Amino acid sequence: GAVVSQHPSWVICKSGTSVKIECRSLDFQATTMFWYRQFPKQSLMLMATSNEGSKATYEQGVEKDKFLINHASLTLSTLTVTSAHPEDSSFYICSASYLAGEHYGRNEQFFGPGTRLTVL
């Protein structure tokens, strides 16, 4: 259980275009979804947190107008990179979490396989 998928797994686009990345929780309802970015040889950097039906909370330094997040349902969140430029080329990873009861931490996070974005 607790499978998270991302689509597409990789995408190449031209500079100035917008790219949408989907994150789906396949076998559970995700109360919260997170979006991370990872540059080569670096760690994951949290970009934003979103709850279903409400606006995303962005980390400091992340442009909310450039990285649009929509969390329309308990199983789907989308990240749209608007007017992409070569410096936006990165590995984008989502995670989804749900409340798991008192024995565990407040909620568990399960990660998608990531989306490799290359902007030419």
Add this chain to the structure above:
Amino acid sequence: DAKTTQPPSMDCAEGRAANLPCNHSTISGNEYVYWYRQIHSQGPQYIIHGLKNNETNEMASLIITEDRKSSTLILPHATLRDTAVYYCIVRLEDSWGKLQFGAGTQVVVTP
């Protein structure tokens, strides 16, 4: 927010136990210690987590010191597929449950 310190890299022989240390001296009383790993070009994979007691599952064991200022992840019989970056994370104390990843430890398992 509690931060963690891990060695940047570690080599391990296949079949041997791998002991990965993590320091989290500023951890607060109700923060959990989580371990994730990331195999190259994949999303992170949950390994194990704990609060104060030692934990074991099918993947690994987690040993947390009594003062909770450090912990050790033990992979009992390392295989080549265990080669990955291992992240020790202390869960932030907020309702969102955010995970802040540090640099992690690059573990290379050699034949």
